Amino acid sequence: MRAPWLLLLALGCRTPSGDATPDEPGPPDTSDTDTDDTVPLRDAPVDHVVVLVLDGLRLDESFGEGVSDAAGTPTSEILPELRARVLPEGTLVRHGYVTGIPITGPGHCDLVTGVRQEFGHFPTPAGAGRYRPLFPTLFEDLARVGETAPLLINGNTDHIESLNRSVYPGVTDADGGVYQLTATEEDATRPAPRDTAVLDAVKAQLAADPPRLMITNLHAIDLAGHVAEDPTSYVGRAREVDAPIAALWEWIQSEESGIADRTALVLVADHGRHRWGDEADARMDEGLEPPDYRHHGDQCGGCREIPMFLAGPGIAEGAVVEGPYTLEDVSRTIAWMLGVDQPYGTGIVMRDLFVDAPTDADRSGTYRVDASGSAVATWSWLDEGGHRSRVEVDGEAVSSAAEFAAEAPRVLQAGGTTYACWRSFAVRDATEVDWPWVGKCAARTGGAWTDLAFPLDIVSSLWEPALAVDAAGRLVVAYVDNPNSTTYSEDRAFVRVLRWSPAAGDTPAAWDYTAETGIGTAFPGVPSLVVGGDTAWVAWSESDMTASGRDNAPGRYTRHVEVARFDLGASQAPTELWRTAVSACPDGAGCVDRTPTLDTEGRGYDRMESPALTADGAALRVGWIAWDADGSYVLTASSTDDGATWGTPARLDATGGVFGHVPPRWLDGRLYWAQLGAAGEAEACRAAPDAAPTCVALGSARVASLAPTAAGARVTIDTGEGAWASQEISW
Numbered sequence: 138m139r140a141p142w143l144l145l146l147a148l149g150c151r152t153p154s155g156d157a158t159p160d161e162p163g164p165p166d167t168s169d170t171d172t173d174d175t176v177p178l179r180d181a182p183v184d185h186v187v188v189l190v191l192d193g194l195r196l197d198e199s200f201g202e203g204v205s206d207a208a209g210t211p212t213s214e215i216l217p218e219l220r221a222r223v224l225p226e227g228t229l230v231r232h233g234y235v236t237g238i239p240i241t242g243p244g245h246c247d248l249v250t251g252v253r254q255e256f257g258h259f260p261t262p263a264g265a266g267r268y269r270p271l272f273p274t275l276f277e278d279l280a281r282v283g284e285t286a287p288l289l290i291n292g293n294t295d296h297i298e299s300l301n302r303s304v305y306p307g308v309t310d311a312d313g314g315v316y317q318l319t320a321t322e323e324d325a326t327r328p329a330p331r332d333t334a335v336l337d338a339v340k341a342q343l344a345a346d347p348p349r350l351m352i353t354n355l356h357a358i359d360l361a362g363h364v365a366e367d368p369t370s371y372v373g374r375a376r377e378v379d380a381p382i383a384a385l386w387e388w389i390q391s392e393e394s395g396i397a398d399r400t401a402l403v404l405v406a407d408h409g410r411h412r413w414g415d416e417a418d419a420r421m422d423e424g425l426e427p428p429d430y431r432h433h434g435d436q437c438g439g440c441r442e443i444p445m446f447l448a449g450p451g452i453a454e455g456a457v458v459e460g461p462y463t464l465e466d467v468s469r470t471i472a473w474m475l476g477v478d479q480p481y482g483t484g485i486v487m488r489d490l491f492v493d494a495p496t497d498a499d500r501s502g503t504y505r506v507d508a509s510g511s512a513v514a515t516w517s518w519l520d521e522g523g524h525r526s527r528v529e530v531d532g533e534a535v536s537s538a539a540e541f542a543a544e545a546p547r548v549l550q551a552g553g554t555t556y557a558c559w560r561s562f563a564v565r566d567a568t569e570v571d572w573p574w575v576g577k578c579a580a581r582t583g584g585a586w587t588d589l590a591f592p593l594d595i596v597s598s599l600w601e602p603a604l605a606v607d608a609a610g611r612l613v614v615a616y617v618d619n620p621n622s623t624t625y626s627e628d629r630a631f632v633r634v635l636r637w638s639p640a641a642g643d644t645p646a647a648w649d650y651t652a653e654t655g656i657g658t659a660f661p662g663v664p665s666l667v668v669g670g671d672t673a674w675v676a677w678s679e680s681d682m683t684a685s686g687r688d689n690a691p692g693r694y695t696r697h698v699e700v701a702r703f704d705l706g707a708s709q710a711p712t713e714l715w716r717t718a719v720s721a722c723p724d725g726a727g728c729v730d731r732t733p734t735l736d737t738e739g740r741g742y743d744r745m746e747s748p749a750l751t752a753d754g755a756a757l758r759v760g761w762i763a764w765d766a767d768g769s770y771v772l773t774a775s776s777t778d779d780g781a782t783w784g785t786p787a788r789l790d791a792t793g794g795v796f797g798h799v800p801p802r803w804l805d806g807r808l809y810w811a812q813l814g815a816a817g818e819a820e821a822c823r824a825a826p827d828a829a830p831t832c833v834a835l836g837s838a839r840v841a842s843l844a845p846t847a848a849g850a851r852v853t854i855d856t857g858e859g860a861w862a863s864q865e866i867s868w
């Protein structure tokens with residue numbers, strides 16, 4: 138329905154301005170930690186893991202084959218020292234992919250947490266604040282089992298500042314790693330322009346106090362591609378680290394380092410760069426800068442294919458494995474090498490890299506669930522390298538067995554028909570330009586499923602629509618139209634509504650309302666939907682734009698809730714009705730000037746996400762998750778004039794432990810959410826807006842999803858060692 142390159146992004150790794158203040162919380166206080174009480178889950182085969190992220194280095198300019206169009210030479214000639222001195226000492230992954238958003242912040246977030254998720258790029262004026270991953274980082278996985286050695290995320294960019302820990306309930310600065318900026322000598326806030334300075338800092342750290350885990354970003358490679366007058370200098374920046382990385386590895390393996398044969402090296406990129414081939418000219422006609430490898434951020438194969446190499450204890454030497462493996466797989470493999478679990482991790486251990494293949498269980502079972510009426514849709518793990526997940530409805534597979542991944546099902550049962558929508562991804566051949574995620578919708582009436590041919594040729598890696606059926610039996614779908622799920626402006630991502638009408642008389646079934654307009658929105662989250670007649674109300678979370686428009690301006694990523702009305706009748710026009718505002722943008726920081734939304738007790742919040750809408754008699758209600766410095770809460774607000782005006786939001790719970798990765802849901806006038814209970818056990822909770830919550834302990838510390846049902850709720854919980862299970866609970 139539209140050319141994917143219209144929505145391309147070319148802005149992933151911009152020049153840090155240096156005016157953001159790095160937040161360096163200092164090392165965790167470990168003075169009173171009793172390590173006798175907390176031992177790693179298994180004998181760790183590796184004492185130290187050093188990850189060097191070659192920022193934005195395409196496979197074509199690193200460990201691929203063929204000829205680099207950026208260098209004009211065979212790829213094999215670009216990194217001769219690494220090929221001669223390092224590759225023979227470890228295992229090269231031939232097919233390493235970014236299946237998520239091929240941009241620096243999200244790419245590093247996938248690597249650090251092992252879970253693809255919504256993640257912004259830029260810190261708030263006060264540092265990272267609450268703008269952190271929703272899922273625990275590797276640093277927290279290590280801290281949880283008492284690791285006291287330094288845990289570092291460092292490099293010459295502030296894009297990774299907020300990745301030293303998550304906002305998972307109960308996590309504080311003491312539970313994570315430490316962010317260190319490699320700065321210039323003149324200005325401690327200005328990133329060092331050369332990656333060799335970062336490598337010097339890495340060696341100094343390893344010599345002084347070798348971290349258990351150090352994830353290091355080498356940013357100059359990417360930066361040169363974006364901003365250098367001569368874009369081929371991107372290749373020059375890669376060449377610049379070739380011999381220094383080889384020398385660093387040789388030093389690690391020398392007696393002098395003190396960590397020889399106990400340390401693993403991971404070379405990986407957070408994303409590649411465009412590889413548009415013959416399509417480059419046509420895409421440049423759309424106003425993009427030549428040449429194609431200059432930027433990155435879409436769903437092209439060049440952005441998805443990345444260099445991936447591991448060396449160290451137990452890893453085969455001089456080997457090549459086919460894969461495919463993803464950034465999330467690298468993350469879980471790091472966790473395995475360090476002897477810890479990564480309970481929410483979606484990747485698998487890269488077993489065939491090791492001389493003695495690990496036999497520990499990977500993640501398994503049902504990771505997420507949705508429910509409607511008697512229908513249950515599941516996202517379940519597969520134990521095959523080339524097929525990772527599938528979607529089932531009532532135990533029947535609806536996704537294709539040929540796909541690499543099928544995820545995030547939404548299901549709706551109404552009028553004898555069951556509707557399901559999900560996203561899927563297939564691994565492509567390197568000769569294909571686009572490697573997209575695709576949105577799928579199907580309907581089951583009687584026993585058979587019909588493909589509804591969802592009319593969108595490409596969706597984001599986090600696509601998850603909202604479904605409703607109107608009184609006339611038509612399916613309405615609210616969704617985010619944004620192929621790479623991250624944009625920096627309101628003219629590249631849209632919240633839209635579609636409507637599918639079943640066949641009636643001579644009229645065939647069709648998508649008969651296809652909004653071309655939509656509402657422009659920055660970094661939109663998963664929408665929620667209510668339908669009445671020819672009107673659809675949609676709520677979602679989004680980011681404020683800054684007054685300056687600068688990509689990394691403070692406050693760019695302050696999150697709030699938005700509610701809009703879509704007229705599916707005559708006017709076909711969307712109207713923005715209401716929005717909240719957060720308090721994380723101090724005066725003078727260059728943010729959009731907004732008055733923070735306060736709750737009934739006068740409290741403001743720093744971040745708001747995951748709104749859920751419902752129609753409750755004459756009222757529209759919205760419930761959402763909001764963070765302040767003390768924790769995460771559920772708020773609700775109501776409107777009795779069709780969304781034109783809204784009452785003051787009220788806090789529905791007081792625990793501060795709401796799970797940010799489990800969106801709240803309404804059913805029959807009650808809001809349902811998940812939280813971490815006082816005893817460290819996950820709970821499912823529900824409450825009407827004017828009533829006290831009641832909670833049910835789930836028998837696990839972790840919950841991945843929650844869907845209300847007539848009997849109570851369906852949840853997915855961690856039953857141990859990454860085995861997830863769907864369970865029905867009741868109050």
Ligand SMILES: [Zn+2]
Pocket residue numbers: 149150192193240241242359407408
């Ligand atoms: Zn990057």
Ligand SMILES: [Zn+2]
Pocket residue numbers: 410411412432433434435436437438439440
């Ligand atoms: Zn691309």
